[in-house]
Amino acid sequence: xxxxxxxxxxxxxxxxxxxTLGVEWVDWLARRLSLRRGARGPLKExxxxxxxxxxxxxxxxxxxxxxxxxxxxxxxxxxFARLLGHLLSAGATLDLCVFxxxxxxxxxxxxxxxxRGVAVRVITDREYMTIVGSQIGTLRRAGIxxxxxxxxxxxxxxxxxxxxxxxxxxxxxxxxxxxxxxNKENVLVTEDPDLVGPYQEEFCRLWEASxxxxxxxxxxxxxxxxxx
Amino acid sequence: xxxxxxxxxxxxxxxxxxxTLGVEWVDWLARRLSLRRGARGPLKExxxxxxxxxxxxxxxxxxxxxxxxxxxxxxxxxxFARLLGHLLSAGATLDLCVFxxxxxxxxxxxxxxxxRGVAVRVITDREYMTIVGSQIGTLRRAGIxxxxxxxxxxxxxxxxxxxxxxxxxxxxxxxxxxxxxxNKENVLVTEDPDLVGPYQEEFCRLWEASxxxxxxxxxxxxxxxxxx
Numbered sequence: 001x002x003x004x005x006x007x008x009x010x011x012x013x014x015x016x017x018x019x020t021l022g023v024e025w026v027d028w029l030a031r032r033l034s035l036r037r038g039a040r041g042p043l044k045e046x047x048x049x050x051x052x053x054x055x056x057x058x059x060x061x062x063x064x065x066x067x068x069x070x071x072x073x074x075x076x077x078x079x080f081a082r083l084l085g086h087l088l089s090a091g092a093t094l095d096l097c098v099f100x101x102x103x104x105x106x107x108x109x110x111x112x113x114x115x116r117g118v119a120v121r122v123i124t125d126r127e128y129m130t131i132v133g134s135q136i137g138t139l140r141r142a143g144i145x146x147x148x149x150x151x152x153x154x155x156x157x158x159x160x161x162x163x164x165x166x167x168x169x170x171x172x173x174x175x176x177x178x179x180x181x182x183n184k185e186n187v188l189v190t191e192d193p194d195l196v197g198p199y200q201e202e203f204c205r206l207w208e209a210s211x212x213x214x215x216x217x218x219x220x221x222x223x224x225x226x227x228x
Numbered sequence: 229x230x231x232x233x234x235x236x237x238x239x240x241x242x243x244x245x246x247x248t249l250g251v252e253w254v255d256w257l258a259r260r261l262s263l264r265r266g267a268r269g270p271l272k273e274x275x276x277x278x279x280x281x282x283x284x285x286x287x288x289x290x291x292x293x294x295x296x297x298x299x300x301x302x303x304x305x306x307x308f309a310r311l312l313g314h315l316l317s318a319g320a321t322l323d324l325c326v327f328x329x330x331x332x333x334x335x336x337x338x339x340x341x342x343x344r345g346v347a348v349r350v351i352t353d354r355e356y357m358t359i360v361g362s363q364i365g366t367l368r369r370a371g372i373x374x375x376x377x378x379x380x381x382x383x384x385x386x387x388x389x390x391x392x393x394x395x396x397x398x399x400x401x402x403x404x405x406x407x408x409x410x411n412k413e414n415v416l417v418t419e420d421p422d423l424v425g426p427y428q429e430e431f432c433r434l435w436e437a438s439x440x441x442x443x444x445x446x447x448x449x450x451x452x453x454x455x456x
Binding site: 007010011012014015016017018019020021022023025026041044046048050099149153154155156157158159160170171172173178179182183184185186188190192194195198199202206 | 235238239240242243244245246247248249250251253254269272274276278327377381382383384385386387388398399400401406407410411412413414416418420422423426427430434
């Protein structure tokens with residue numbers, strides 16, 4: 001069967017249109033899946049401190065609560081407000097591994113999450129947990145699981161937190177007022193599973209290694225078992 | 229002009245083949261550009277400490293140098309060896325921002341880079357730079373630019389380093405022997421420009437803010453000007 005030139009041109013015309021549509025469709029799909037260079041994938045953010053003082057009352061309050069009348073600036077998007085916002089976004093678990101914890105505003109956030117039913121686990125340094133102003137006692141009295149290094153020889157010097165096992169905040173920032181308001185500090189925030197994963201595993205290793213009962217039968221990922 | 233069923237089928241056949249080829253081509257292109265989920269993009273790595281003791285002599289030596297006969301284990305890929313390897317990969321610049329620096333092995337690496345012509349800049353804490361064992365004096369005597377916070381009120385508490393302005397190492401690890409060999413610490417390594425960029429800008433901000441001459445005319449990104 002012979003094919004005329006007109007038929008060939010028609011076929012190529014339809015073919016070209018099909019290729020164009022195909023490419024457009026794959027391009028749309030790539031954008032939807034965040035595979036293009038323009039879409040950078042999972043959340044990543046860097047916060048630098050010291051943070052300017054500003055009211056963060058609205059972050060603790062339920063939606064629609066009355067606005068705060070304190071004298072601090074309101075509606076300012078500070079690094080500390082962003083840090084608090086990330087923490088308070090936890091809906092299921094909060095795994096905190098921090099050397100020094102004496103910041104009452106951060107303690108309030110952790111207590112609020114605990115009261116909401118979020119499974120909170122804290123690993124801290126054996127020596128620094130007893131310094132003046134430490135919030136560890138307050139957390140324990142509220143029923144939050146806190147563990148510390150069993151050895152005297154080392155410091156648990158990490159400063160990272162995992163929100164719902166999916167968001168990592170890590171850096172130089174201890175959870176103290178001086179760190180937030182005075183020091184030069186950094187906190188890197190990421191949801192990249194290639195980075196979140198190793199920190200979650202490290203948390204689990206430390207949690208189990210810091211079990212004072214040494215009856216290490218709990219499933220670390222459940223976030224419910226632990227010493228207080 | 230009428231189109232027969234045979235012509236229509238032919239046109240659809242060619243169109244379908246064209247779509248398939250188009251999709252395959254875009255898929256291949258996506259893989260080439262590392263846009264698929266399987267290809268994770270730029271380097272990312274997490275190092276946890278304490279690091280087991282092992283010989284790292286080969287990392288300082290030029291290629292082909294004689295092997296070391298020290299009693300430490302050889303050929304072990306420890307977190308500290310990886311940290312050193314990343315630092316010694318610097319070919320042009322090393323921007324170090326670290327609270328406490330007393331680790332002689334890390335000091336040796338920085339001095340080696342300086343001797344190779346790498347432009348090294350160091351920002352450190354005003355108070356901790358004078359503690360016993362601090363390497364800051366050694367670096368300065370070798371001609372390396374070191375600056376510190378001009379204010380007494382705050383600590384420069386960062387622990388990050390930028391290698392050639394493209395690779396970031398950041399975490400909880402101070403550059404001390406205790407941090408490397410005893411403490412629970414972490415260092416996140418990344419070449420993601422979305423993370424490297426903010427830290428490079430922070431380094432430049434601090435470098436300029438710590439200029440004791442306050443004649444802030446240098447181009448921070450050149451890595452050549454600075455006080456000693």
